[in-house]
Amino acid sequence: MFDFDRWAEIGHTLSQHKMRTALTAFGVSWGIFMLVVLLGMGKGLEHGIMDIFKDSVVNSVWIHGGKTSVSYKGLTPGREVKLSIDDLDLLGKVPGVDLIAPTKLLNKGYNMQYGRNTGSFQIYGINAKNAGIQKLTLMQGRQINELDDREFRKVAVVGSRVIEILMGKQRNPIGEIIQVAGIPFTVVGVYNKALEEQTPNRFYIPYGTLQQVFDPSPSLNMVSLTISAGYTWMGIKSEIIRLLSRRHGFDEKDAAALESFDINVEVKKLQSLMTGVQLFMIIVGVGTLLAGCVGVSNTMLVTVKERTREFGIRKAIGATPSSILVMVLQETLVITLAAGYLGLIAGVGIIDLIRHSGAKSDYFRDPQVDVSVALSALGILCLAGLIAGYLPARQAVRILPIEALRHE
Amino acid sequence: MIRVRNLSKAYQTGAVKVPVLKGIDLSVKVGEFVSIMGPSGSGKSTLLNILGILDRYDAGEYLLNDTLIKPLSETQAAQFRSRLIGFVFQSFNLLPFKSAIDNVAMPLYYQKVPRKQREAKARKLLETMGLASRIHHLPTELSGGQRQRVAIARALVNDPPLILADEPTGNLDSATSEEVMALFSEINREGKTLVVITHDEEIAERTQRVIRLQDGHIKNPGMKH
Ligand SMILES: Nc1ncnc2c1ncn2[C@@H]1O[C@H](COP(=O)(O)OP(=O)(O)O)[C@@H](O)[C@H]1O
Numbered sequence: 193m194f195d196f197d198r199w200a201e202i203g204h205t206l207s208q209h210k211m212r213t214a215l216t217a218f219g220v221s222w223g224i225f226m227l228v229v230l231l232g233m234g235k236g237l238e239h240g241i242m243d244i245f246k247d248s249v250v251n252s253v254w255i256h257g258g259k260t261s262v263s264y265k266g267l268t269p270g271r272e273v274k275l276s277i278d279d280l281d282l283l284g285k286v287p288g289v290d291l292i293a294p295t296k297l298l299n300k301g302y303n304m305q306y307g308r309n310t311g312s313f314q315i316y317g318i319n320a321k322n323a324g325i326q327k328l329t330l331m332q333g334r335q336i337n338e339l340d341d342r343e344f345r346k347v348a349v350v351g352s353r354v355i356e357i358l359m360g361k362q363r364n365p366i367g368e369i370i371q372v373a374g375i376p377f378t379v380v381g382v383y384n385k386a387l388e389e390q391t392p393n394r395f396y397i398p399y400g401t402l403q404q405v406f407d408p409s410p411s412l413n414m415v416s417l418t419i420s421a422g423y424t425w426m427g428i429k430s431e432i433i434r435l436l437s438r439r440h441g442f443d444e445k446d447a448a449a450l451e452s453f454d455i456n457v458e459v460k461k462l463q464s465l466m467t468g469v470q471l472f473m474i475i476v477g478v479g480t481l482l483a484g485c486v487g488v489s490n491t492m493l494v495t496v497k498e499r500t501r502e503f504g505i506r507k508a509i510g511a512t513p514s515s516i517l518v519m520v521l522q523e524t525l526v527i528t529l530a531a532g533y534l535g536l537i538a539g540v541g542i543i544d545l546i547r548h549s550g551a552k553s554d555y556f557r558d559p560q561v562d563v564s565v566a567l568s569a570l571g572i573l574c575l576a577g578l579i580a581g582y583l584p585a586r587q588a589v590r591i592l593p594i595e596a597l598r599h600e
Numbered sequence: 601m602i603r604v605r606n607l608s609k610a611y612q613t614g615a616v617k618v619p620v621l622k623g624i625d626l627s628v629k630v631g632e633f634v635s636i637m638g639p640s641g642s643g644k645s646t647l648l649n650i651l652g653i654l655d656r657y658d659a660g661e662y663l664l665n666d667t668l669i670k671p672l673s674e675t676q677a678a679q680f681r682s683r684l685i686g687f688v689f690q691s692f693n694l695l696p697f698k699s700a701i702d703n704v705a706m707p708l709y710y711q712k713v714p715r716k717q718r719e720a721k722a723r724k725l726l727e728t729m730g731l732a733s734r735i736h737h738l739p740t741e742l743s744g745g746q747r748q749r750v751a752i753a754r755a756l757v758n759d760p761p762l763i764l765a766d767e768p769t770g771n772l773d774s775a776t777s778e779e780v781m782a783l784f785s786e787i788n789r790e791g792k793t794l795v796v797i798t799h800d801e802e803i804a805e806r807t808q809r810v811i812r813l814q815d816g817h818i819k820n821p822g823m824k825h
């Protein structure tokens with residue numbers, strides 16, 4: 193198979209036709225490069241989107257109180273609906289509700305102090321069940337547990353940004369004590385990601401502790417729950433609204449009175465967005481590939497036509513038609529593979545650069561090259577080049593040498 | 601070596617068929633040195649191209665080394681051209697992107713001769729033709745006479761028993777023409793068969809036999825001049 197002479201002949205022909213070679217090569221390189229970069233960025237988008245809900249249980253729902261928009265039994269619209277801690281018992285009994293947990297946010301900022309450093313951060317009260325619904329992504333330590341809540345322990349799971357500001361980076365924060373308005377809280381966990389938060393700068397403490405130390409009122413900002421297997425939020429939503437409307441005095445049909453956020457629906461939305469993005473990527477990828485194929489085919493077609501006379505000369509001095517065909521095909525293969533390889537390297541390089549630069553946002557992280565896709569694309573380009581070279585070349589070597597020689 | 605019987609060929613020009621060769625009878629023996637003469641357009645090149653299996657003919661018979669040339673496939677034709685025929689074109693037909701030595705060595709490439717031997721042989725031939733200092737020049741960097749000599753060297757390189765040359769001295773000055781004809785005589789003495797088209801009576805006189813072509817017929821079939 194390895195015939196050095198033949199490859200030397202091909203190398204010589206290619207190097208003596210730099211423009212022709214470069215044009216073909218550029219088309220292939222560019223096509224593969226674009227494909228790799230596009231698909232790599234698409235992967236980054238996919239990773240980013242999937243990461244958002246990484247720590248959520250798929251069948252969880254959040255309920256917030258809203259403002260009434262219609263009057264109810266003589267009550268004027270515009271009233272705030274405040275969920276309360278007692279609603280948990282009521283809703284917990286609804287068939288289909290599995291875990292249920294409170295979130296209370298203190299609307300007043302508290303001064304926090306560690307050594308000489310101070311800062312003001314928002315305090316959230318949660319309990320152990322929260323971890324089963326929406327996990328905080330921990331870097332260190334543990335989540336709030338049941339004993340913390342029951343025994344009103346002064347412990348906290350805090351955001352990494354809070355630690356950075358109060359303690360700097362060098363120290364192990366677990367077990368350290370932060371003074372909150374003069375009350376000592378022990379850090380038991382550090383998280384770096386919570387839902388709907390850009391920078392991790394919250395201060396989570398047990399709900400019971402919060403109620404005892406800061407705010408005894410039963411009002412909650414949010415109730416989160418998970419749906420038992422066999423049930424859906426759609427199926428139990430009306431019962432939950434009915435119960436809450438009776439207790440809080442609003443019209444069942446008043447859509448503004450309660451806001452609910454079904455993560456399942458959101459995940460599905462994002463999944464369909466993902467499918468859309470992937471479809472888009474496929475279309476763009478196939479488009480790029482087609483453009484590449486057309487480019488390669490076209491160059492091959494033109495090239496073969498231009499070379500009819502050369503083929504005539506080669507035949508006149510003893511070249512068989514098949515030797516010329518093989519030569520054309522090998523030239524195509526060499527250009528396409530070499531150029532494709534360059535495009536691949538450049539594309540992978542760019543994607544690597546982006547990944548290592550750490551570029552990320554809510555919807556983008558860790559772009560990744562699917563090498564097998566890139567290689568198949570290269571394969572397709574080779575095939576296109578081979579077919580586009582083969583057909584006209586076969587035509588060109590079939591004609592009589594004297595006719596080929598007359599070709600200009 | 602060559603036997604041609606009642607060979608005819610016409611070119612299709614638009615709707616009309618223009619007959620160019622109208623029943624040629626011709627034979628050339630091994631070791632002969634023959635020239636073809638005739639007015640322009642009489643069909644000399646057409647005949648030589650058929651003899652060189654570069655073109656087809658319509659009717660009659662062409663036997664090369666007792667093989668009927670008509671039903672050959674292109675692959676077989678290529679093998680015949682490679683083994684038996686060296687063709688010198690009027691317009692040289694060198695590969696423009698290859699140096700003199702690479703052009704001369706090409707026929708050996710298609711005979712699968714190893715690179716070193718190819719180059720040695722091509723170099724030697726070019727040297728005997730006085731092109732030692734030009735072997736790495738591209739055709740565009742050579743004069744007409746030099747190109748013609750490269751083309752002749754290419755026709756000789758695979759040592760074919762039959763050399764066909766279409767006006768090999770047409771582009772050369774008289775001194776160079778002399779040299780080329782001397783070279784051909786030398787080749788002929790080595791036992792090769794030569795058929796050369798020429799316009800030049802002087803040159804024709806140096807061959808053993810002149811075939812005169814006129815209007816698609818041979819005027820002096822089989823005669824010695
Ligand atoms: N490819 C062709 N198509 C049509 N007519 C041709 C072609 N080649 C040659 N002819 C015609 O055939 C005749 C003989 O041409 P040619 O063999 O080249 O003559 P010569 O070499 O003797 O000058 C001329 O009239 C020429 O015009």
Ligand SMILES: [Mg+2]
Pocket residue numbers: 644645646766
């Ligand atoms: Mg002629």
